[in-house]
Amino acid sequence: xxxxxxxxxxxxxxxxxxxxxxxxxxxxxxxxxxxxxxxxxxxxxxxxxxxxxxxxxxxxxxxxxxxxxxxxxxxxxxxxxxxxxxx
Numbered sequence: 716x717x718x719x720x721x722x723x724x725x726x727x728x729x730x731x732x733x734x735x736x737x738x739x740x741x742x743x744x745x746x747x748x749x750x751x752x753x754x755x756x757x758x759x760x761x762x763x764x765x766x767x768x769x770x771x772x773x774x775x776x777x778x779x780x781x782x783x784x785x786x787x788x789x790x791x792x793x794x795x796x797x798x799x800x801x802x
Contacts, residue, residue, distance in 0.1 A: 717750070717753075717760075717762050717795075717796075718735055718748065718750055718764075720793070720795055720796070721748055721764065721790075722734075722735060722748060724786070724790060724793065725746060725748070725766075725783065725786055725787075728782075728786035728789075729746065729779070729782055729783065729786060731744045731745055731746060731779065732744075732745045732746070733745070733746045733747075733748060734746070734747050734748070735747075735748055735749070741769070743770070743771050744769065744770045744771065744775060744779060745769050746766060746767065746768055746769070746779065746783060747766070747767045747769065748764055748765070748766050748767075749764065749765045749766075749767075750762055750763070750764055751763050751764060751765050763802075766783055766787070768780040768783055784801060787799050787801070
C-alpha cells in the first residue's frame with residue numbers, strides 16, 4: 716500500500732514519528748499523512764496526500780514542514796514511486 720511506503724520512507728528521512736491517524740497520546744513533534752485522492756490512467760496509479768506537520772510551536776511545525784518537503788523531493792529515488800510533486 717502506498718500509504719505504508721510513504722510512512723516508512725518519511726520515518727527513515729525525518730527525526731520524528733509519522734502517523735496515518737491522529738495519535739491518542741500526541742508526541743511533541745510528528746507528521747500526519749492522509750490519502751485524499753487516487754486514481755489510474757493508462758495503467759499508471761496515482762495518489763494525492765495531505766501531509767501535516769505538528770510541533771510544540773508554530774515555528775517548530777514550520778521547520779518540520781520544510782524537512783518533509785525536502786524529504787518528499789527525493790521520494791522518486793524508490794523503485795515503487797517514479798514521481799512526487801508539491802501542489
